[in-house]
Amino acid sequence: MSHNPAADAGPELQLLYPDAELVFGLVYPVGTDYTGVQLTLENYIKRFNYKPNTIHLSDFIPEILSKINAGVAVSDSPEAARINSRMTAGNKICQLAADGTFIVAPNCAHFRFSQAA
Numbered sequence: 001m002s003h004n005p006a007a008d009a010g011p012e013l014q015l016l017y018p019d020a021e022l023v024f025g026l027v028y029p030v031g032t033d034y035t036g037v038q039l040t041l042e043n044y045i046k047r048f049n050y051k052p053n054t055i056h057l058s059d060f061i062p063e064i065l066s067k068i069n070a071g072v073a074v075s076d077s078p079e080a081a082r083i084n085s086r087m088t089a090g091n092k093i094c095q096l097a098a099d100g101t102f103i104v105a106p107n108c109a110h111f112r113f114s115q116a117a
Helices: 035-046 057-065 079-097 104-116
Strands: none
Touching: 057 079
8 A cells, every 4th residue: 555645744834924925927928818827826825825916017008108208109999909009019118228128127116015005
């Protein structure tokens, strides 16, 4: 008879670090249905008393554009124009910043400040 160590594990270990944060970045091609992965991850981390806070980097593009002169505009409809304008604007913002990851920085700052409030 084989021994199963997982059966002896008992309840899951719960560590208490109230100020601890986990940050996951999920990146998918446009049109991909990512909800299954997102919901699975959210439900799993809730088991450890973390509260999921989902942000979409593309939601911050209009705010960034309002502060700089990138020479591009975003559209809210139709859906194809909304997606294309945000991809174009995001690429332009990163090009102007000479940093392909620039779009992430303001969003991380927004997330940190919204957590402190």
